[in-house]
Amino acid sequence: MNSSLFAVIMMLAVLIPSGMQAQAPATYYNSAYGKSGKALKTELHEIIKSGYVTKSYDFLYTIYEESDTRPDGKLWDMYSTCTWTHGQKKCGNYSTVCDCYNREHSIPQSWFNERSPMVSDAHHIYPTDGRVNGQRGNDPFGECANGTTLTNGLGRSGSSTFPGYSGRVFEPVDEYKGDFARTYFYFVTRYEDLMSTFSTSSTSFSGNAYPSLNSWSIALFLKWHRQDPVSEKEIVRNNAVYKHQKNRNAFIDHPILAEHIWGTLQGSAWDVTGVETPAELLARVNYNANERSMMVAADLGELSYEVVNISGVRLLSGTLLGGDAVSMGSLKPGVYFFRANADTLKAVKKFIVQ
CATH class of the missing domain: 2.60.40.3080 (Immunoglobulin-like)
Known part of the structure; x- marks a missing residue:
């Protein structure tokens, strides 16, 4: 790497934390303090639903310029090693990895019948390679030890090897497993009041407001959440989406919430003290x-x-x-x-x- 290019990358890397400026007001989560389990999840639902601004599906590309940019200025793709310039090579048709990128619903559209506002909620829709997106299809996230990885792709598809489910799944790379786990925690909290209307066949959903996720998905996502902690990438993305949609992913702001709702702290009230985020x-x-x-x-x-x-x-x-x-x-x-x-x-x- 030449010295001038390195200097540019270093400058951009230093600037990334400035994306943390659009943080939540200090009182954003106050009404959730002292709650746990189902009551905590429902209160978070009310918080992140209130004030939500629905954006168009096309506007996602505009949000991506702020929410999904790598330190070198290129688009951040969690499904491939391809290098994308924002606004160029949008899908379209594709046959191989790196042909084009599109908008990946980490919660597949078929699970909620392509309805609004879920269909354009940037918190769960990421820019990804079109071919790998197509490889995943509508399969749930999972683990598949013997899955297939496409050339230049990230992640693999195959039969589940995680206890509790034997169907076909897509397994993202380790670096992004926590990102997707927290995305699912957000989705089933934001849309708690609609969970009974979403598909439960070959999905991660349980068909109810609480716990919203089926048992094997809870175990899987808690595992990923614990193994892959919140990164600067997620913080920057959360702030960028908040700027436009006026709501946040609470599980990026306060990762411990997942434990109070689904994990080891279900019976303990959430209380914020010290360095919490x-x-x-x-x-x-x-x-x-x-x-x-x-x-x-x-x-x-x-x-x-x-x-x-x-x-x-x-x-x-x-x-x-x-x-x-x-x-x-x-x-x-x-x-x-x-x-x-x-x-x-x-x-x-x-x-x-x-």
Whole structure:
């Protein structure tokens, strides 16, 4: 990589957190405090439904320019390794991966009969390669150990190997599994009042307002949610969609909510204390490119961490105290992910070693 291109990428990477400006008002979730389980989910439904602004299906491409842009300025595609320029090579017809990109309903349209407002809700519709989108079809997300991956594609299709379901599924790559899990948590909360009208045949849905997801999907998405913490990419996207739709994905803002609704904290009331959001955590963990070190703010307390490469291989791990720094000097030039864990809160920061 030449020095001028690297400088541009680094500048864009630094600018990404500025997309966090369109954050929720401080009181956005106040009415949900003190609730758990079904009551908490219903209150979140009321919060993220209130004030929702329906946008047209075509307007998604406009939102994508703010919500789904990589650090190098290209469109962010979670289904392929292709390089896309916003507004160019929209599908159309396709025969192979990298022919064109389109709008992927992570919750397939057939599950809700292509109805509005679900059909154009940007929180669950991502720009993806058309061929891989077609490979997935209307299959639910799942795990398929022996699935098929297309050339230049990300993810695989095949028979489910996750307990509780044996049908055909699409498995995204590990880097984005948490993204899709939190997308499903959002969808079944936002549309809680319509869940009884959605399909339950070969889907992730249970056909009721609570828990809304069937048992194997709850187990699957909680697993992904825990293994793949909220990233800066998700925070930027959540803020960009909020700017246009005026509602948020609560499970990106407060990942612990999933545990209070479906997981290990169902009987415990949600209470916000201390550093609660991934955005707050990431703001306290910063990479110093000149010193090649990751620095932790003094007010953070104890933090466990691991550093993985783009293939998910763990290279470093340990524990830091507020005000400490850990050297990244042993890493070769490349892209890495710093996974931070402060108590029950986790977040991922992407950084580049030159």
